Amino acid sequence: MAMSLTDEQPDLSIIENRPASVAHLFVSRVEQSGGDRAFGRPVGEQVEWLTWKQVDQRVRAIAAGLVSLGVEPEDRVAIESSTRLEWALVDLGIMLAGAATTTIYPTTTTDDVLHILSDSGSKVLIAEDDSQLAKFREVAPDAGEVVKVVTIDGAADGDQVITLEQLEEAGAALLAEQPDVLEQRIAGIRPEHLATLIYTSGTTGRPKGVRLPHSAWTYEAAAVDSVGLLGKDDLQFLWLPLAHVFGKVLLTLPLQIGFPTAIDGRVDKIVENLPIVKPTWMGAAPRIFEKVYGRITTMMADEGGVKAKLFGWASDVGGQAADKRAEGSSAGGLLGVKRGVADKLVLHKIRERFGGNVRFFISGSAALNPDVARWFDAMGLPILEGYGLTETSGATCVNRPYPGANVTGTVGWPLPGTEMKVAEDGEILVKGPGVMQGYRNLDEATADSLVDGWFRTGDIGEQLPTGHIRITDRKKDLFKTSNGKYVAPSTIESMFKGICPYASQLVIEGDGRKFVSALITLDEEGIKGWAEQNGMADADYRTIVTSQECRDMVQGYVDQLNGKLNRWEQIKRFIILPRDLTVEEGEITPSLKLKRKVVATKYKDELDELYVD
Template identity: 70%
Template sequence: MARSATDEKVDRSIIENRAPSVGHMFRERVQALPQGEAFRHPVGDGWESLTWSQTRDRAYALAAGLVELGVQPEERVALMSSTRIEWVLSDLAVMCAGAATTTIYPTTITEDVAYIVADSGSRVVIAEDDEQVAKLRERAGELGEVLKVVVVDGQGDGEHVMSFAELEELGRGRLEREPDVVDARIDALTPEHLATIIYTSGTTGRPKGVRLPHSAWTYEAAAVASIGILSQDDVQYLWLPLAHVFGKVLLALPLQIGFPTAVDGRPDKIVENVAVVQPTFMGAAPRIFEKVYGKITTMMMDEGGVKAKLFTWASGVGKEVGEIRAAGGQPGGLLATKYRLADKLVLSKIRGRFGGKVRFFISGSAALNTDVARWFDAMGLLILEGYGLTETSAASFVNRPAPGGYKFGSVGWPLPGTEVRIAEDGEILLRGPGVMEGYHQLPEETAASLDADGWFATGDIGEVDELGFLTITDRKKDLFKTSGGKYVAPSLIESRFKGICPYASQLIVEGDGRKFVSALITLEPEAISAWAAQNGMAGDSYHQIVTSDKAREMVQGYVDELNSQLNRWEQIREFHILDHDLSVEEGDLTPSMKLKRKVVTTKYRDKLDEFYAES
């Protein structure tokens, strides 16, 4: 008999007795596990660790430094840095000082940096390096009442900018004079105090500041702990942007549960680092899984011969076993024998690329292709897809690792304490302790999204099945209707294509009010270069490869395969391969790698219009 959300065993006492604030949660973790490993970070060619006690000493020094600078309770401190140990320490310091963190991506353009700092009312800005400080200098007159800029990698100028080490030293001096200054700030915190303002990266218009109180983060951490999928024995590898709500919630979990976290935000180091760190779990956006899937499958296809046949056979065996295990069973007889052989020859080697100890991955921030998820599961690497928004403190739904607790294509069950309702038009409504208190200084926008009873309108369309699994159909604003009156959900089509075509980077579907559906396509640079080497184009530029007739023919084959799985009105009749990939730097993607659909379709409007003019 299949399990349902109502069958799940939940330790609700963890949620009911959770800490009043992030500062309290951190302090309690230090008291419970002072010599336990808290964080691991790269230094030179190796890694160094901080115990929980050592983490507290540094975080308290930084917190006291902020107090010495004049930062008051609930005043904002902006962090504009990549994911690194100093980001972690700074955020903990802000929480312990009773202030609130404003998160800013290091890729944020100068204009938006100035807007976020001023709109949030940030009094101190902790910037990663001189490049980030330069953004602040360029718009110095627009920043509001900033007391000081602190630079992590760089030197201060005394008057306006101080170094990270100087802030820490300043705080140690304050602690010598007033040893209880930080604990007093923590003691004064309540669940309702503001902890964080995260500005939605937004696909259009100005970003909106989402106000999240301490209760949101303590709830998220306690709710995940209550379902028992993580323990102190786990090891997390954390590379996600901590300016994003997904990364931020993964930083709250170790405070509640006590496992160590290896921190390094360099995406190009992920494969190298996981082999060394040997994590038991890791969070990532779907793009990372799509890239791994594409790289390994194309590499095997390029090998050809016996290796390719062995890989295909082992993958098939793994998928068959995965289906049995998902239903709560175990393979037996001949299948068990085949699986042992497949695992020894192929599957274990794939897992070894991730350190060999991964129990599961967590995928969030965008839709994960089902074929990609099943492929990873066949390798013995389960991906648990989850769902949430900045406005709900990230995790509202997540699949569980136990048999019967996950369903591919769904985002799982709600976290204990989170309620879900589907509106008449299919929109997902959420209510619970993780929901924001509102948008910063935007009462009308808050009222439009959050009703008087606490229900937040997510803007996503979905449905809940009889077992409690939520499936997302699309963004409400992205759904469009062709001129023939048929609705099309572009995100589902785009995600499906990435599972079919291992060379795909992006697919952007168009067709609002049009006679048929068309698309813009970009190809993954590394994967397509390997393909080119096998097709007589070794050494050619990316532009030459993707605009070649051979590439067009190859992509057409995958588009035809996609179309065979779609309704007639959803099928892609025309497509154009762009001569470059989309990027955050060019404004095509948000910092969390989400497609800025309107930006991209507007940028290439002339090319799209050509399809319909010719028809």
């Protein structure tokens, strides 16, 4: 797909001459940057760092430990853990052993843990703690080929379960006996060998194992490197689930480029960690940006008076400057002067909340609301929205951070080496080195998804004259009302989150119905501030969101939304649920995607009542 209106000149030699495997990529990085910071974790008021040499020492011990357990090339080793430093170390150890990582979210149900372990044929399981061990013990008799469990924080049992420390000790002993054992493994890894088996978190049905070879990851890292998006002087804060493809991409980039990465997957610590880490960039899902936007704007509105007016003025000036950048120009003249004043009085304080050094964020996993994106850009914190799927190794498109290249409402240009086209029915098709080898044990599903090398994404979209890609909705989510009019629910849901600062989730319903309705949930923290301003300071969440006052407030935002929609898309009736949707209840995925059909089925009776005249 041709690009246009861009100064970007990617260095294709980086892609063409990339290493044979993730293991080779890591070895090369250690040779180049041995004494530099590699991976760290926030502890107290500082980050504890490991250099690349220190990482190499631990990773080699883990890799040799896996070899000592009988792990052979391309054998699967499953990781069932939250995002933490040890996840990265173990994954790299698996790579150096020539094996393949199977990913399991720590929130995965016991039934799905059983399915993933048995379907993948994993030989070893890395379990984070005793709670994850308990899931394994519940399914152990049927867990396929698992011969050993390694726990990071849990207790060993002297038999099947050993600690990560014990694994590293076994690896050190093997390396003392066979110093070249890992060099032999690494030398045998080919680009087409399996590196990762990622089970899609799935909005419907059983998770499917996506087979991604080493060549996919080395391509992803090299393609991002080739466009100059990041440099060695950058610093990443990584909190996203490493079991998710987006997280895995962000874990591979430092191997290619050499920048340090601070890792801490505790979502409740993100705000606290940012001023400690002081990152220059960070990847996140849209929900994080929506929450920050909602919290800051409502907090300033609640302040009232001069502070609220000043914040509103500064935001407006920042937005005008952001619009100039989007057009490819800069804020000069009077606007430039006003932007400087706004920055000194207000905008820099917002940036300080994120550590003060952020050059940009990258958003992926779901659609980002354009109003939220524009607000962050106004603050001097541009968000580069990207696009990809597990089946395309996570990064297929991404916007670029220079003027005129970051087009809000699009997912940017394809990465160099990736082809994209739009089918006759509007479906986006992808071809390139990042596309999966296929689904494990699902030949029919693989054949349906891969046609002549093109992956059918299931997403509806278009290519703009500038070459940017715009995604409209999931093909399977589009529905028709009984009047024969098509509705794209994801677009409407994203719009609402940019209008209502208290919104957490909006679930659109109306397939075959005479009008569109919705289920709405509100952000539990954000709504507390509203409640205090409206005489309900001591009320619990359920009482607040089921009150008439709250419904009237939400109705006002729904009316604003409806004013932006076609008549047949407008929400005629809605229900505010007494609790938010959660991963634990199976209503959203660990990567914060809505499980639309699950939610619609769960609340079918309540939705049906909305259509009773």
